Amino acid sequence: MRFATLGPDDSNHAMILRRYLAERGLENASITLVDDFTSAFESLVAKRLDYVLQVTAHPAHADCVGHYMHRAFPVDSFIAASRPLAIIARRDRPRPRSLALQPATRHYADLADWPAQRDMPTIVAVAEAVLTGEVDAGLMAEEMAERHPDTLYRCQSLGAALDTWVLFGHQPLDRGPMLWPEAPIADRFHDDQ
Incomplete structure (x- = not known):
């Protein structure tokens, strides 16, 4: 599997991608660090990459979501803290x-x-x-x-900034909204009733 995110090697994007891959048991995945997200998304839609990780706070996020609609699809998301x-x-x-x-x-x-x-x-x-x-x-x-x-x-x-991260792939998921059943917030909803 080929993953890409924004470099350089000591960037928050690189750090979070490595943590994500370790959590998913994918330590042997290929990582490409890019200078800009346009090149990463172009490689994704051309299938030279399998996935691109991007933080939603990045100024290019909205443009990438809009420009690559129907060609690059969110396939996973999570919350992670940056370096302090x-x-x-x-x-x-x-x-x-x-x-x-x-x-x-x-x-x-x-x-x-x-x-x-x-x-x-x-x-x-x-x-x-x-x-x-x-x-x-x-x-x-x-x-x-x-x-x-x-x-x-x-x-x-x-x-640390607490951000939402999105993993994009070149194929859409084939099911509707997906929720994190064990999300910590779910317990609060039940406690408030």
Whole structure:
């Protein structure tokens, strides 16, 4: 089986896909990491891939669902947490003013104190922009401050984002709505009666 998702190797997409495959007992599946979802979905509908994993918070999600309707189909979904996030700044910038962020994270924190904001395609790209000094700070994986303690420091911890993930295939499922019978929320419905 051939799976694809957004790279690079240390992206949330790659981490979540590996967790998903392990949970499903598919550790030997082939993983392709892509730079953009258009190429992944094109490969999916051409049957060069079997599945594509995408988080619904990604800015390209709605476009992919619409553009590939009747050619790429949701075949599984689940809820998973990202790596814990934080606003992290360079130590050599005493008054950080510029902030890089991936657009899906724009509302994760109050950014009113950051007058210069720069959109980046991925959280990994945000970290690279901060590390190279292109910007003063970024909204990125909190672990980056621990990996580079001499260069970076944590301004504000934000915690993990809890997102819905969708696995797409090139064949639709042949049954109607599918519910997770053991979903934790189901117990609450029965408790409220």
